[in-house]
Each structure stands twice: as C-alpha cells, then as structure tokens.
Amino acid sequence: MMKVLAIASIGGHWIQLLRLKPAFNNVNLEFVSTNECCAAMVPEHTFYAVPDSNRSNKIDVLKSFWNISKLLVKTRPDAIITTGAAPGLMGIIAGKMLGIKTIWIDSIANIDELSMSGKIAMKFADRVYTQWPHLANTKVLYSGSVL
Known part of the structure; x- marks a missing residue:
C-alpha cells in the first residue's frame, strides 16, 4: 500500500490539509505538524510533531529541515503532500533530495500571488x-x- 506523508504547520495550513483527507482513503496516510495537539484531530492516523520554523529565524529553519529529513528516512513515504508553510517546504526539499514524490498546495490565503x-x-x-x-x-x- 502506498504511504503518503501529509505535512502542515498548525493553523490554516493544517485545516486545509485536513480537508484533503478524503482524497487519500486507499493509502497509508500519516500526518506531520508543528504542535502535538494536532494528533487529536487525526486519531486514526500516525502523527509526528516537528519543531515550527519560519523565514525570520534561519537556525529554526535548519533544525526543521534536519528533523524532517530524519523523519523521512525513518518513515520512508512514497509521496509527500503539504499545504505549507516552512515545515512543509522543508519536507518538499528533503523529500526531493531523497527521491520521494512531492506535492505542494499553496494556501487559499494567497490570492494575488503564490x-x-x-x-x-x-x-x-x-x-x-x-x-x-x-x-x-x-x-x-x-x-x-x-476550502
């Protein structure tokens, strides 16, 4: 069975990612977010928490990249899907480096440009x-x- 790792920061990115769940009924779907409380929203799925990061703190972005890279090596997904933000981007970059198929869905909040x-x-x-x-x-x- 195909394994998909779904990554999103807590908040609007997470809500948008959860809206995609019905599209993945026939796969092993696992979730990643930046707050442990999100696990309660996906009790039927494996959940992993990673540190949050954003572009204003480069050290946190590097820590996020490192943690997500280790998680990808451990979980070996066939594909990664993300609605953002920085942790999702780190998942896309690390996933591409590991040969994993990757999908980015830009937030609905970005009406004028990506x-x-x-x-x-x-x-x-x-x-x-x-x-x-x-x-x-x-x-x-x-x-x-x-949405």
Missing part, C-alpha cells in the same frame, strides 16, 4: 497547485480550492 514558500517549492516539487485559477500557469496547476 506564497514565498510556494515560489521556492516550484523549484523542487513534482507538482505545485494553486487554489486560484488566475495564478495557474505552465508550472502551477489549478484543480479547484480545498
């Missing part, structure tokens, strides 16, 4: 999706919104 993380994800992810049709192009796909 998020900064989404723009970086375009360089690494196998697929990048936007939730706004006017942001789609040859590298960024639109297939509807999550």
Whole structure:
C-alpha cells in the first residue's frame, strides 16, 4: 500500500490539509505538524510533531529541515503532500533530495500571488497547485480550492 506523508504547520495550513483527507482513503496516510495537539484531530492516523520554523529565524529553519529529513528516512513515504508553510517546504526539499514524490498546495490565503514558500517549492516539487485559477500557469496547476 502506498504511504503518503501529509505535512502542515498548525493553523490554516493544517485545516486545509485536513480537508484533503478524503482524497487519500486507499493509502497509508500519516500526518506531520508543528504542535502535538494536532494528533487529536487525526486519531486514526500516525502523527509526528516537528519543531515550527519560519523565514525570520534561519537556525529554526535548519533544525526543521534536519528533523524532517530524519523523519523521512525513518518513515520512508512514497509521496509527500503539504499545504505549507516552512515545515512543509522543508519536507518538499528533503523529500526531493531523497527521491520521494512531492506535492505542494499553496494556501487559499494567497490570492494575488503564490506564497514565498510556494515560489521556492516550484523549484523542487513534482507538482505545485494553486487554489486560484488566475495564478495557474505552465508550472502551477489549478484543480479547484480545498476550502
């Protein structure tokens, strides 16, 4: 059975990721977020907590990358899907380095342009999706919104 690791920061990114659960009924879906409390929202799935990070603290971003890389080596997923933000991007980059298929779904909050993380994800992810049709192009796909 295919194993998918779903990664998102707590908050809106996490809520959007949870909205995707029905799309993964026939896979082994495991979750990663930045707060242990999220585990209670996915009791039927394996859950891992990783440190939060953001672009204002480069050391935390490196710690996040290291922790997520170790988790990927340990869990060996076939694919990674993320709605962001920084921990999801670290998952995309580390996953690509390990040969794992990767999918980035940019947050619905980014109505005018892709998020900064989404723009970086375009360089690494196998697929990048936007939730706004006017942001789609040859590298960024639109297939509807999550919310």
